[in-house]
Amino acid sequence: xxxxxxxxxxxxxxxxxxxxxxxxxxxxxxxxxxxxxxxxxxxxxxxxxxxxxxxxxxxxxxxxxxxxxxxxxxxxxxxxxxxxxxxxxxxxxxxxxxxxxxxxxxxxxxxxxxxxxxxxxxxxxxxxxxxxxxxxxxxxxxxxxxxxxxxxxxxxxxxxxxxxxxxxxxxxxxxxxxxxxxxxxxxxxxxxxxxxxxxxxxxxxxxxxxxxxxxxxxxxxxxxxxxxxxxxxxxxxxxxxxxxxxxxxxxxxxxxxxxxxxxxxxxxxx
Amino acid sequence: xxxxxxxxxxxxxxxxxxxxxxxxxxxxxxxxxxxxxxxxxxxxxxxxxxxxxxxxxxxxxxxxxxxxxxxxxxxxxxxxxxxxxxxxxxxxxxxxxxxxxxxxxxxxxxxxxxxxxxxxxxxxxxxxxxxxxxxxxxxxxxxxxxxxxxxxxxxxxxxxxxxxxxxxxxxxxxxxxxxxxxxxxxxxxxxxxxxxxxxxxxxxxxxxxxxxxxxxxxxxxxxxxxxxxxxxxxxxxxxxxxxxxxxxxxxxxxxxxxxxxxxxxxxxxxxxxxxxxxxxxxxxxxxxxxxxxxxxxxxxxxxxxxxxx
Numbered sequence: 001x002x003x004x005x006x007x008x009x010x011x012x013x014x015x016x017x018x019x020x021x022x023x024x025x026x027x028x029x030x031x032x033x034x035x036x037x038x039x040x041x042x043x044x045x046x047x048x049x050x051x052x053x054x055x056x057x058x059x060x061x062x063x064x065x066x067x068x069x070x071x072x073x074x075x076x077x078x079x080x081x082x083x084x085x086x087x088x089x090x091x092x093x094x095x096x097x098x099x100x101x102x103x104x105x106x107x108x109x110x111x112x113x114x115x116x117x118x119x120x121x122x123x124x125x126x127x128x129x130x131x132x133x134x135x136x137x138x139x140x141x142x143x144x145x146x147x148x149x150x151x152x153x154x155x156x157x158x159x160x161x162x163x164x165x166x167x168x169x170x171x172x173x174x175x176x177x178x179x180x181x182x183x184x185x186x187x188x189x190x191x192x193x194x195x196x197x198x199x200x201x202x203x204x205x206x207x208x209x210x211x212x213x214x215x216x217x218x219x220x221x222x223x224x225x226x227x228x229x230x231x232x233x234x235x236x237x238x239x240x241x242x243x244x245x246x247x248x249x250x251x252x253x254x255x256x257x258x259x260x261x262x263x264x265x266x267x268x269x270x
Numbered sequence: 271x272x273x274x275x276x277x278x279x280x281x282x283x284x285x286x287x288x289x290x291x292x293x294x295x296x297x298x299x300x301x302x303x304x305x306x307x308x309x310x311x312x313x314x315x316x317x318x319x320x321x322x323x324x325x326x327x328x329x330x331x332x333x334x335x336x337x338x339x340x341x342x343x344x345x346x347x348x349x350x351x352x353x354x355x356x357x358x359x360x361x362x363x364x365x366x367x368x369x370x371x372x373x374x375x376x377x378x379x380x381x382x383x384x385x386x387x388x389x390x391x392x393x394x395x396x397x398x399x400x401x402x403x404x405x406x407x408x409x410x411x412x413x414x415x416x417x418x419x420x421x422x423x424x425x426x427x428x429x430x431x432x433x434x435x436x437x438x439x440x441x442x443x444x445x446x447x448x449x450x451x452x453x454x455x456x457x458x459x460x461x462x463x464x465x466x467x468x469x470x471x472x473x474x475x476x477x478x479x480x481x482x483x484x485x486x487x488x489x490x491x492x493x494x495x496x497x498x499x500x501x502x503x504x505x506x507x508x509x510x511x512x513x514x515x516x517x518x519x520x521x522x523x524x525x526x527x528x529x530x531x532x533x534x535x536x537x538x539x540x541x542x543x544x545x546x547x548x549x550x551x552x553x554x555x556x557x558x559x560x561x562x563x564x565x566x567x568x569x570x571x572x573x574x575x576x577x578x579x
Contacts, residue, residue, distance in 0.1 A: 075456045091462060099460040106454045110302065111510045120450050123461055128443060156508035156568075172457075 023087030026051050026096075026180035026211040027072060032081030034064070034071045041067040043235050045081070049180075049213050054206050055228040056216040060255050063233040065215040066102065066184050073099055073182065085180070095124055098178035100169045102185050108158045114168050115140050115153040121175030143174040146204075148197050163194030170198060180211040187218060199225055222246060223268040273410040281405045281427050283529050286491070286551055288427075288434040289483035290521035293495035295441045296476040298514050301500050302452050307362055308350075308473060309496030311369035312480040313489035315346040318376030325383060336485055343477035346372060347470075398488025400529070400547045403427070426486040433482040440475050441514065448472065449510055487548055494552035495521055502559040505566030520562075524555035 022028040025048045032045040042064035049055050057065045071078045074090060085093035098121070118140040119132055126132065144150040147167040152160060157168065166186060173181055181202070187195050202212050202225075213230075216222065222229060222242065229246055231237035231254040238245045238253070248264050293309065300306050316339040323338025346368055353364040403426055407419035414420070441448070447468050451458040458465050480492045503516035528551030533544050 070456065073460045075459045094460070094462040097460060099457060101454065101456050105456060107302075110453045111504060111508050111513050112449070112453065113509060116509075117453075120446075120453070120457070123446060123450060123463075126446065128446070158508075 021087065022048065022084045024051060025049055025084070026086060027182070027213065028084045029068075029072050030082045032068070032071055032083070033079045034067050034076060035079055040079075040234060042071065042232070045232070045236050047230055047236065047239060049211060049230070050228055051211050052206060052209055053227040054202060054212040054214070054225065055230055056214055056222050056226040057230045057232060058216060058219070058222065058254065059232040059237075060258070063254075065217075065232060068232060069099075069182050069184055069213070069215060073097065075099075095176075096179040098173035098176040098181050100173045100181070100183040100186060102188070103162060103166050103169065105184075108160075108165060110157065112157055113153070114144065114149065114155050114157055114160070117157060117168055118143050118171045118175050121172040124176070140171075140175060143171040144168075146174060146201055147171045161191070163190035166190050167194055167197060170201060174201070178210070180213070181205060183212070183214045185215050185217065187214075187216070187221075219251070219263075219267055273408075276405065276408040276410055276413060278404050279529065279533065280408060281424055282400045282403050282547065283526055285403055285424070285426050285430050285486050286400060286525035286529055286547070287522045288430040289479075289487045289491060290495045290499070290525040290551070290555075291518050292430070292434040292437045292479040293476075293483055293492055294499040294517045294521035295437050295514060296472060296479060297496035298500040298503070298510075298517050299448050299452055299472055300476060300496060301504070303469075303472075305361065305365075305473075306497050307365045307369075308347075309476060309480060310493050311346055311350065311365045312343045312477050313484055313492040314369040314373035315342045315376075316481060316484050316489065318342055318372050318379060319345075321376050321379045321383070325379075336481055339481040339484060340477065342372070343481055344474075347473050347477065398484070398486060398491065398548050400487050400551075401533075401544070403486065430482055430486050433479060437475060437479050440471075444468065444471065487551075490548050490552045494555045495524075498552075498555035498559045499524065502555075502562035502566070505562040505568055508568050520555070520558050524558055525551050528552070528554035 027047075027049045029045055029047045032047075033043050034041045045064075045068060047068070057068060059065050067076060070076045071081070072083050072090075074083075083090045085096055115137065119126075119136060121143070122136055122139070126136070141150055141153060144153055147170050149164060149167050149171060152164060152168075157165065160168065170183075170186065173183075183202075186198050190198070202214075206212055214226070216226070223246060226242055228240065229242050230239045231245070231250055233254050233256065238250050246267075247269050248261075251259055251264060251267075297306070297309060300308055319338040319340070319342025320335045321338075322342070323334045326338075327334040349368045349372075350361070350364045353359055353368060354361055357364070359367075403424040405413075405419075405423055407413060407416075407422035409419070447458075447463055450461070451463060451465050451468050455465055458468075476496070480496075483492045483495070499517040499520035500513070502520050503513045506516045507513050529547045531554065532547040532550035535550070536543050536545060
């Protein structure tokens, strides 16, 4: 654990500001604030996600879970805050990140096939004019195979069920061959078979040395699926190992005391 | 189909085809981005643009008119963005308020100033003058190989051809960025794509096509071609590349059929007149869309409604 925690280094001389070494963290944000209108959606968030771990971002509706991810990736503008990927500025490390948006964020009537969506994940290597070659297509099929969707490669994406659409999005992220995978509610509204397929892929990614961060809302599965948790309700509530912080106290602090104690009793808590 | 066809009909038909394709190609992406109205907006704001250009330069030279139209188009695009952002108004409303007020301003300006003596009127703005773009030196198919006769082609033809070629090159080069940013803007941002720049380039390209086409064929065709061929094409296929090809084919078909029907249709029906080619081309594109709605193989919206989140 010690090797993955951020070390604080003091600048050698000249009284410069204290600068952390964040190179061990696949994604770290400092002082992140985002506002929609006059109300902050997330306020002054510090987060240091751990490498080779699966982290759940947990909080009630409207707590800024998705906004935290989107602002960290520059999808929504941030009022303030600094983002690093393995210690580097975000723009220098875009190729190391794969993002799976919420399924409802796109129009699934768009005229495109499943395999074409997966190939979109290879855009950074394809650039403007390079043609899609059989090798790219083969890799796209391999990614579809990993999520169990290879039989649907030629389908129009609107012809899929919600769970199948979610798996196609995951396959597109796999095609990016990234070091950190950020997923926004990947288990929302999907069938049990899809949930199993997705969690298996994510665990395989972790075993392969990649890092995974999920916005997650099903408290019942947190302890089964994840290593770490980040609790947020506009402000940060807590972050750390499930084993040490996934408890009734943190949950009540996050949900503002609105969780029924009977609900909490059913969870596998630390 | 002899000498008379070459003199009278060949150039207007070609100009119509180039204009239709130049508008239809960006129209595919504009419709998928729910920005179909932007074609409408641009073709309306062109009117105040050319009126002001005339008042400033005192001529109706094509170049001055086109510069005025282009400036007006850019002003309109900036205004729409400003109203959308500052007023927090939905895009459709921002476009509607911009193009109606600019068009109305153009009409007022036209009435209040002494432009009645020149060929600058609302009718021309709407219908263009496609039928008048005839090739006096085109005395038969052989003229296509005669440099002297070719030099006498209406200037709208090469101009529209260049704009059409430009739009085709633009569509090919920016194909993947356009497709990705249109389908999933958030994902495109995470790839580091300049999403806003790509969207702005698309609108500028549409504006160039609209202004060039407006000059040759009037705004009715521009508005129809931005929307009808791509919308009909969407019902023919579930693949974007096929859709764009279908839309170009529908656009060309509408231009040819519409021009022929306007010129010869009434005569075939026993009349001794012709109807507006621009109006007929737009009407044919509407009929094509109607047929696609009724018979297109992919006309049903498929998939479940994804409403959560």
